[in-house]
Amino acid sequence: MAGITGKDAVLTEYANRLETLDAPKGRSLTQDAVRRLVRNKAAVLSVFVVGFIILFAFVGPYLLPWTYDKIDWNNIRQGPDFEAGHFAGTDQNGRDMLARIMQGTQMSLIVAGVATLVSVFIGVIYGAVAGYFGGKVDAVMMRFVDIMYALPYILFVIILVVIFGRNPVLLFVGIGCLEWLTMARIVRGQTLSIKEREFVEAAKAGGAKPWTIIMRHIVPNLTGPVVIYATLTVPEIILTESFLSYLGLGVQEPQTSLGTLISFGSPVAETLPWMLIGPAVVLVTLLLCLTYIGDGLRDALDPKDR
Amino acid sequence: MKQVLHVEDMSVTFALHNSEVHAVREMNFSLAQGETLAVVGESGSGKSQAFLAIMGLLAKNGRAGGRAMMEDINLIGMEPNQLDKHRGKDIAMIFQDPMTSLNPTLKIKTQLGEVLVKHRGFERDKAVQAATEMLERVGIPEPAKRANAYPHELSGGMRQRVMIAMALLCQPKILIADEPTTALDVTVQAQMLDLFKSLTEDFGTALVLITHDLGVVAGVADRMMVMYGGRAVEKGTTDDLFYDPHHPYTLGLLHSTPHIAKRAERLDPIQGLPPSLENLPKGCSFNPRCAFAFDRCLVERPPLAPTENGREKACHYEGPMAYGKVA
Amino acid sequence: MVGYVTRRVLSAIPIALIAVTACFFILRLAPGGPFDGERALPPTTLANLRAHYNLDLPLIQQYFIYVGRLLQGDFGPSMVYNDFTVAQMLWIGLPFTLMLGFSAFIIGTIVGLVAGALSAVNQNKWPDYVLVFLVMIGLVVPNFLMAAIMQLVFGVYLDWFPAGGWQNGSLAHLVLPITVLVLPHAGRTARLMRGSMIEVLGTNYVRTAKSKGLGQRLILARHAIKPALLPVVSYLGPGLSYLLTGSLVVEQVFALPGIGKYFISAALNRDYGLVLGTTILYMFIILAVNLLVDVIYAWLDPKVRYS
Numbered sequence: 001m002a003g004i005t006g007k008d009a010v011l012t013e014y015a016n017r018l019e020t021l022d023a024p025k026g027r028s029l030t031q032d033a034v035r036r037l038v039r040n041k042a043a044v045l046s047v048f049v050v051g052f053i054i055l056f057a058f059v060g061p062y063l064l065p066w067t068y069d070k071i072d073w074n075n076i077r078q079g080p081d082f083e084a085g086h087f088a089g090t091d092q093n094g095r096d097m098l099a100r101i102m103q104g105t106q107m108s109l110i111v112a113g114v115a116t117l118v119s120v121f122i123g124v125i126y127g128a129v130a131g132y133f134g135g136k137v138d139a140v141m142m143r144f145v146d147i148m149y150a151l152p153y154i155l156f157v158i159i160l161v162v163i164f165g166r167n168p169v170l171l172f173v174g175i176g177c178l179e180w181l182t183m184a185r186i187v188r189g190q191t192l193s194i195k196e197r198e199f200v201e202a203a204k205a206g207g208a209k210p211w212t213i214i215m216r217h218i219v220p221n222l223t224g225p226v227v228i229y230a231t232l233t234v235p236e237i238i239l240t241e242s243f244l245s246y247l248g249l250g251v252q253e254p255q256t257s258l259g260t261l262i263s264f265g266s267p268v269a270e271t272l273p274w275m276l277i278g279p280a281v282v283l284v285t286l287l288l289c290l291t292y293i294g295d296g297l298r299d300a301l302d303p304k305d306r
Numbered sequence: 307m308k309q310v311l312h313v314e315d316m317s318v319t320f321a322l323h324n325s326e327v328h329a330v331r332e333m334n335f336s337l338a339q340g341e342t343l344a345v346v347g348e349s350g351s352g353k354s355q356a357f358l359a360i361m362g363l364l365a366k367n368g369r370a371g372g373r374a375m376m377e378d379i380n381l382i383g384m385e386p387n388q389l390d391k392h393r394g395k396d397i398a399m400i401f402q403d404p405m406t407s408l409n410p411t412l413k414i415k416t417q418l419g420e421v422l423v424k425h426r427g428f429e430r431d432k433a434v435q436a437a438t439e440m441l442e443r444v445g446i447p448e449p450a451k452r453a454n455a456y457p458h459e460l461s462g463g464m465r466q467r468v469m470i471a472m473a474l475l476c477q478p479k480i481l482i483a484d485e486p487t488t489a490l491d492v493t494v495q496a497q498m499l500d501l502f503k504s505l506t507e508d509f510g511t512a513l514v515l516i517t518h519d520l521g522v523v524a525g526v527a528d529r530m531m532v533m534y535g536g537r538a539v540e541k542g543t544t545d546d547l548f549y550d551p552h553h554p555y556t557l558g559l560l561h562s563t564p565h566i567a568k569r570a571e572r573l574d575p576i577q578g579l580p581p582s583l584e585n586l587p588k589g590c591s592f593n594p595r596c597a598f599a600f601d602r603c604l605v606e607r608p609p610l611a612p613t614e615n616g617r618e619k620a621c622h623y624e625g626p627m628a629y630g631k632v633a
Numbered sequence: 634m635v636g637y638v639t640r641r642v643l644s645a646i647p648i649a650l651i652a653v654t655a656c657f658f659i660l661r662l663a664p665g666g667p668f669d670g671e672r673a674l675p676p677t678t679l680a681n682l683r684a685h686y687n688l689d690l691p692l693i694q695q696y697f698i699y700v701g702r703l704l705q706g707d708f709g710p711s712m713v714y715n716d717f718t719v720a721q722m723l724w725i726g727l728p729f730t731l732m733l734g735f736s737a738f739i740i741g742t743i744v745g746l747v748a749g750a751l752s753a754v755n756q757n758k759w760p761d762y763v764l765v766f767l768v769m770i771g772l773v774v775p776n777f778l779m780a781a782i783m784q785l786v787f788g789v790y791l792d793w794f795p796a797g798g799w800q801n802g803s804l805a806h807l808v809l810p811i812t813v814l815v816l817p818h819a820g821r822t823a824r825l826m827r828g829s830m831i832e833v834l835g836t837n838y839v840r841t842a843k844s845k846g847l848g849q850r851l852i853l854a855r856h857a858i859k860p861a862l863l864p865v866v867s868y869l870g871p872g873l874s875y876l877l878t879g880s881l882v883v884e885q886v887f888a889l890p891g892i893g894k895y896f897i898s899a900a901l902n903r904d905y906g907l908v909l910g911t912t913i914l915y916m917f918i919i920l921a922v923n924l925l926v927d928v929i930y931a932w933l934d935p936k937v938r939y940s
Binding site for chain 3: 239242246247248249259262263265266269270276280283284287291
């Protein structure tokens with residue numbers, strides 16, 4: 001789908017395949033996939049690097065002498081200076097860049113987490129309902145998804161900015177609301193095959209209500225594909241967030257995010273290169289690792305596709 | 307009879323991660339003009355790989371050795387662009403699955419015509435016209451209309467006829483058919499075999515029929531070569547092998563084939579599974595499944611040796627073989 | 634084929650209508666408005682302004698007035714830039730944005746297809762490794778960062794190209810912006826093309842083509858390219874959408890006069906007329922391209938035409 005970043009086509013293709021894949025065949029399939037994933041060196045290394053970045057973002061700030069909004073009047077526009085404790089330099093206002101990068105990474109990760117959860121929540125319920133009831137309900141609900149696909153996503157995001165103003169939390173809940181389309185498609189496809197299975201028949205025969213069947217019997221069986229697809233959505237949302245923040249539509253001062261830092265760093269990169277390099281390295285590394293993890297997961301799930 | 311293909315000491319190996327698998331070893335046979343040779347064996351016996359090697363169609367990790375002489379040209383190890391002068395013209399191949407062997411995005415006439423354009427230097431229009439005639443020849447109704455169709459608009463049997471037409475366009479000296487009827491309905495299978503027979507006779511084409519189904523072989527083939535574990539284990543005329551098999555494996559195959567005439571008889575399938583090529587049994591590869599195996603079979607691999615009447619077999623056992631004893 | 638195209642065109646109309654309706658109501662129902670300035674306007678002025686822009690009418694009536702005008706190509710007035718109508722502003726910026734977007738689209742698609750095909754043909758040899766690495770960079774470096782790097786390296790340090798500005802479309806001024814737009818698009822296209830080409834080269838029908846002695850060039854040109862293009866073509870619609878999105882950033886970074894610039898400032902100023910107009914225009918362009926992509930797809934895959 002045409003995300004703000006043009007939802008990675010490879011990812012969409014993978015989603016299409018997931019839609020047609022048979023319902024999860026129990027634990028052995030998952031164990032198999034995990035074993036293959038562990039053998040994929042790039043993916044395993046990426047998992048460690050992402051783990052390190054998460055620690056860096058959430059634990060790092062406690063280890064630094066400076067906070068992200070503290071101004072050090074003695075060191076304004078300083079390059080990396082170990083004696084003063086500014087390991088990645090300071091910005092034009094004398095704020096410590098390393099602390100800001102940590103806070104920015106934290107913000108990017110939180111936003112990605114929240115938006116992904118929102119998209120999973122909406123997508124799973126929408127897809128499970130469409131798939132479970134089938135027939136006309138399914139046709140109408142999926143037609144709506146098709147129409148949403150055809151619309152330029154970025155414009156919705158910007159309209160959301162207009163609606164919610166510059167409240168980052170609401171904004172990213174809004175982005176989550178737009179990211180659920182592919183998830184809904186995958187879940188619908190899986191639900192179609194799960195609902196034919198014996199335990200669902202048994203629950204129906206026992207007189208369970210549709211809502212109970214969906215929540216108790218269908219949704220728990222969707223875990224595998226949902227987790228995988230959600231993992232693939234995370235870099236997508238990080239990119240969206242940094243893009244909006246770069247345009248000045250996302251996270252606002254004194255709070256910061258990787259996109260905001262890059263947007264402040266790039267005009268002054270000629271004279272204060274550390275202001276661009278630090279956040280850029282973190283963002284690119286994060287996206288690279290998440291992409292490798294996504295690729296690894298995809299290969300692990302579909303081994304013949306190498 | 308003039309020989310059109312003479313294969314000597316051919317082998318096929320595949321390189322795996324850190325090992326090598328020998329799919330075909332020490333293969334020798336020759337093929338006379340207009341003759342039909344059946345190559346019979348279970349899946350994994352190397353029968354398809356041997357002929358893919360001759361056509362230069364092995365997978366990337368595959369390597370062929372030995373010689374396959376088509377008159378004075380050795381097809382093994384030939385540069386692809388040299389080989390392309392012969393493939394499709396002097397030697398053609400038909401594959402197992404007609405549903406996926408035609409390009410779904412090109413019209414039938416394009417896929418047929420291009421062979422004549424390439425090998426005979428025909429103009430496009432003339433090539434399409436000749437292709438249409440060939441479609442009629444293989445029994446496709448309304449050939450002009452079908453020529454304009456895409457593969458998905460034709461049935462499986464129809465597509466296999468198209469494949470046959472395509473292979474025969476240049477009236478090749480050799481036609482290799484790899485399980486040509488396996489994917490088809492039983493009723494269509496018989497028609498297809500008749501078609502093979504009559505067309506190869508008309509064109510004087512030598513036919514190699516690769517199959518696991520002895521029912522296919524019976525009415526069509528002049529000679530047979532039975533393969534097991536990458537090696538030929540018995541060779542001879544079809545009649546000899548059918549009525550008086552000398553190798554226990556050939557006997558086993560015959561007993562696994564239902565005979566309509568002998569309806570009352572119980573089927574007697576060969577026990578066990580075909581061996582893994584990576585891990586062939588010591589001695590004779592067939593010994594774990596063989597009812598006649600004795601101590602010598604466990605240690606010494608029998609060579610393929612000539613017996614009477616131009617036949618060859620690779621087996622230590624010399625005694626009589628009775629029904630029901632294979633299992 | 635004609636029937637198929639007609640059906641596709643007809644099915645695009647309700648989508649366009651729904652999209653226009655959705656955008657209209659979402660924007661109008663949003664809290665806040667273009668006249669919520671720092672300084673409150675006197676009530677009479679505000680009432681006059683609202684009357685001038687028909688904001689005092691019932692919402693549903695405003696909607697029909699808007700759609701009625703839209704059908705005549707009138708996007709209504711801008712609520713912040715008093716001297717221009719939305720149509721005039723779009724008319725100034727649009728040709729540039731389209732020129733930038735489509736040049737990048739065409740170059741990127743061609744580069745991506747060629748790179749992906751080369752990569753597939755040389756699978757697991759050095760050209761493949763080099764290309765896969767470059768593609769990965771195109772994929773993970775966001776365009777705003779790539780723009781900054783390009784400006785710095787080629788604009789400032791090496792000084793090969795101007796780092797920004799427009800100069801009536803001098804080619805040198807366009808090199809960097811187009812490159813920034815091309816890289817990710819080419820990367821994604823190449824990645825898809827490589828995958829689908831590898832798949833196609835392993836199919837039975839390519840083996841059939843080899844067995845006919847057609848030679849590698851003919852096999853690639855006639856038998857492999859067309860089916861390999863299928864998944865790539867279905868990406869082109871989203872791909873263009875992505876490019877136009879990217880052009881928002883590129884226009885901003887390189888100070889170029891496209892509609893992207895208006896769009897962002899309109900969103901920040903809550904200029905409903907302009908946001909709505911730009912959104913609808915983008916949407917029409919993307920719908921039109923999707924339509925074109927569907928037609929190309931049908932041409933490539935004969936099965937689609939009949940379903």
